Amino acid sequence: MTEWYQNAIFYEIHPRAFCDSNGDGAGDLPGLIEKLDYLKELGVDCVWLLPIYPSPRRDDGYDIADYFSIHPEYGTLEDFRRLVTEAHRRGLRIIADLVLNHVSDQHPWFQAARADRHSPYREYFVWSDTAERYAEARVIFLDTERSNWSWDEQAGQYYWHRFYASQPDLNFDNPKVQQAMLEVMDFWLKLGIDGFRADAVPYLFEREGTNCENLPETHAYLKKIRRWMDEHYPGRILLAEANQWPQETRAYFGDGDEFHMAFHFPVMPRLFKALCEGRRTALEWILARTPEIPEACQWCTFLRNHDELTLEMVTEEERQWMWAEYAPQPRMRLNLGIRRRLAPLLNGDTRKILLANALLFSLPGAPILYYGDEIGMGDDLTLPDRNGVRTPMQWQAGPTAGFSAARPEQLYAQPIDTPDFPLARCNVAAQRADPQSLFNRLRALIAVRKRLTDLHGHEPVRWLTDSDERLAAFWRGQLLAVHNLADAQLSLRLPPGDWQDAISGVQVRDVLTIPPFGFFWLLRL
Ligand code: GLC
Ligand code: CA
Numbered sequence: 101m102t103e104w105y106q107n108a109i110f111y112e113i114h115p116r117a118f119c120d121s122n123g124d125g126a127g128d129l130p131g132l133i134e135k136l137d138y139l140k141e142l143g144v145d146c147v148w149l150l151p152i153y154p155s156p157r158r159d160d161g162y163d164i165a166d167y168f169s170i171h172p173e174y175g176t177l178e179d180f181r182r183l184v185t186e187a188h189r190r191g192l193r194i195i196a197d198l199v200l201n202h203v204s205d206q207h208p209w210f211q212a213a214r215a216d217r218h219s220p221y222r223e224y225f226v227w228s229d230t231a232e233r234y235a236e237a238r239v240i241f242l243d244t245e246r247s248n249w250s251w252d253e254q255a256g257q258y259y260w261h262r263f264y265a266s267q268p269d270l271n272f273d274n275p276k277v278q279q280a281m282l283e284v285m286d287f288w289l290k291l292g293i294d295g296f297r298a299d300a301v302p303y304l305f306e307r308e309g310t311n312c313e314n315l316p317e318t319h320a321y322l323k324k325i326r327r328w329m330d331e332h333y334p335g336r337i338l339l340a341e342a343n344q345w346p347q348e349t350r351a352y353f354g355d356g357d358e359f360h361m362a363f364h365f366p367v368m369p370r371l372f373k374a375l376c377e378g379r380r381t382a383l384e385w386i387l388a389r390t391p392e393i394p395e396a397c398q399w400c401t402f403l404r405n406h407d408e409l410t411l412e413m414v415t416e417e418e419r420q421w422m423w424a425e426y427a428p429q430p431r432m433r434l435n436l437g438i439r440r441r442l443a444p445l446l447n448g449d450t451r452k453i454l455l456a457n458a459l460l461f462s463l464p465g466a467p468i469l470y471y472g473d474e475i476g477m478g479d480d481l482t483l484p485d486r487n488g489v490r491t492p493m494q495w496q497a498g499p500t501a502g503f504s505a506a507r508p509e510q511l512y513a514q515p516i517d518t519p520d521f522p523l524a525r526c527n528v529a530a531q532r533a534d535p536q537s538l539f540n541r542l543r544a545l546i547a548v549r550k551r552l553t554d555l556h557g558h559e560p561v562r563w564l565t566d567s568d569e570r571l572a573a574f575w576r577g578q579l580l581a582v583h584n585l586a587d588a589q590l591s592l593r594l595p596p597g598d599w600q601d602a603i604s605g606v607q608v609r610d611v612l613t614i615p616p617f618g619f620f621w622l623l624r625l
Contacts, residue, residue: 104193105295105337105360106398107556108145109546110468114406115152115174116160116512118471118493120504125511127492127503129175133186138528142474142539143546146193148297148339150406152180156206158266160406160490162197162299163204167284177291184292195339196288198296200281201303202267210268214255223274226260226306237262237312242435262303262312272304272321282328289329295337298322298359301352302342314348322358337361339400343412346390356394364390364399364465366413369422371403371459372445373414375452376425378586380563380572387463387561395558399465403456404473407486408437409445431481441489443476448520450476450538451617455583457542458619459572461549462581463561475531476538478521483513491516496529548603552621554579567592571614580622584614598625 119131129152139147151161154171161171170180187194203210212221231249239245241263249258250265260269270277285296305317322338329336340352340362352359367390370382393399409426411419419436426445427438438445446452453476460467472493480488491513495502501515501523508514517523524530531537549555554577564573570586580599584590592612599622600607612620 103360103396103398104335105146105339106396106466107550108193108466109143109550110146110148110400110466111139111142111144112148112150112402112405112468112470114150114160114471114490117490119495120492120506120511123505124173125504125506126173128173129170129179129183133179133183136186136190136192139192140190142543143550144192144469146195146294147187148195148468149197151197151199156204156266158204159264160486162199163202163206163264163267164199165204165206165208168287181291188292193294195295195297195337196293197299198285198288199299200270200272201300202261202263202269205266205268214252214259217255220276224271224277224280225268226271227255227257228260229257231258234260234306234308234312236310237306240435260306262300269303269306272317278321278324282325285325285329286332289333289336293336295339295360297339297341299341301340302344302348314342314344314351319351319354319358322352323354326354326358339363343410345413346386350391350393353393353397356396360396361398361400361466363468364401365410366390367399367463367465368402369409369411369414369418371456372409372426373418373422374459374572374585375446375456379569380585381569383459383463383572384563393558398557400468401460401463401465402468402470403460404442404445404470404489405468406470406490408434408439410435410437412436429481434486439479439481439486439488441477441479442470442473443521443526444479448476448478449617450541453538454541454545455585455617455619457545458581458621459583461545462555462574462576462579462583462621464558464576467549474539474542475526475528476521477526478516478518480513480516487513494523494527496527497524501527502529545603548621552579552602552623553577554623555621564592578623581619582612582614582622583619584617587616589616590614594622599623600625 116127118127119135120127121131152170152174153164154166154169155161155163170177209221209224212219213225237248251258261267302313305315306312307315337360340359342349342352343365349362352362367386370386373382374380411422427433432438432440480491492503492515494515499508515523531539559577562575567573568590572583574581594612598609602621602623
């Protein structure tokens, strides 16, 4: 297990939200460069940068109007080059979002396509005279879209879109589209990035009589771009966003010839389920259904990201249960998910936040953190869509949270300062100064995780099946990880020998006592 990405700590950043260098109220690339040392301090190895491209931002940048440039609010290509250089200088890697499936309706390709039936760009998109085709494909943005087809007045036809109507899908049956996307990749890889988080990959192709997800044609194209990358940019990675069940996601690894990594979507809601139920059953269940993956691949595991906490990969009954427990107010819900941040989901309970991260770090996969969750930032439910979890990073106390030199009312969104998530506590400076803060304890946990090679790679989870079900207790290699999911002190009879907790250094034998929501990563002395 030697590939850099297999044990890396990933960190997801919204460029708009991280740091504003020029006082216009929105984050930018030079601001991000100023904060690279912070990422090093936390223990991050690789940054995933949300879309940075020119865009009308009807979907916060996932609606790209130009693949070869930087949104002016974020800076210039020169800034981007500097970002890559400065990151690499610190041993940090950067992956960027690659949005293959669709463009913005403002993209010149779509503008040309809708204006003229005979334009070569017409075939870049998927058109129909009726809204009846591909009827088995589900609507993803359920709360806003009624159909995957929208009528375009100018074109005189319907066009296909899996997301917002402002995001027409590209037609991957057109070899020119396939080629154009390789050129996009080439452009950014040439600038030195370390790979891509590939957006919405299950939906590239459409075929009648199918649900238009995970089609063989889609896999064939993805294998093609992987072959091309291996040839021209070996060592760079592709990370799949395929919100699917483990078997379907497994296919995106191919025989090690498709994606290097894929997010593990179904394990995420079950981490929250296990925490709420106070027993490990849901985790055991999903890991038992997670197939092995090729040697050079890795899962990417997460608790939260910039989207709603998706409940697509659970049963209808589980979804209702999760909504009732974690989204009691209707405004907390969005599509088939929950639009809240990690700390509010866990009632701001530092013990639970650390426990959730401890599970994330000790179960198989390379973990990714979402910016702001390391300081227990709150969210803003008054903002529409997913914007409530995309508010400015809080660097220090004060009206702009150290995010910007602009006047507070000029910020694209306000820092979170509520009784439960006060800015005075939820900021980097305050937590740096407090050895017991979430930030410092998480940082320490990351450092331990990096040292413990038993937690790396594909070492399978072996549950202590006869232990109390309120414990998530399992072996990974020589390491015995014990997590108490319950709000009660529990004990575990240890196998013979002397043990030491890799986190606290505490030594123990015979019986381990675990405080409510506590955890230990034990190694034999
Ligand atoms: C992915 C992104 C999400 C975006 C969608 C459409 O799911 O994570 O933010 O809205 O794709 O591009
Ligand atoms: Ca700015």
